[in-house]
Amino acid sequence: MTQYKIPESVLVVIYTPAMNVLVMARTDKPEFWQSVTGSRDTPDEPLLQTAVREVAEETGIDAACGVLTDWQLRNVYEIYPVWRHRYAPGVTQNTEHVFGLCVPEGTAVTLAPREHLRYRWLPWREAADLCFSPSNTEAILLLPRYHQPEIMSAL
Structure with missing residues (x-):
């Protein structure tokens, strides 16, 4: 039996108190840079x-080392045709829930080699410019709205 992806996912913008954002190049499309993304494992898996x-699977980062917040943003978008085979027949849209994770400067990254080739920490505007996904770009551009320096200074 084929295990299809659930068309409900998270997008996690990982950033530092200085608002440098982690972006990663996909293994299957090396020109596609992105933040952490992934689907629910089960329909009832809590989004958090x-x-x-x-975050742990793709970057090796333990989210407990920083501050993870649900930005209460939802994006519904058309699944790129190149990836539709991962979903049940007839599924063409995905609902994405946006989170932010502020981590200390110098947080180590260990990429999942099946998912990403390389990574970069970039100032938020540069990171947004590099992302291939419009919803990922938009989320990074919203970072100044969700960044909470008073909470993050404890990192």
């Missing part, structure tokens, strides 16, 4: 748990 799991 999905975000924590995906």
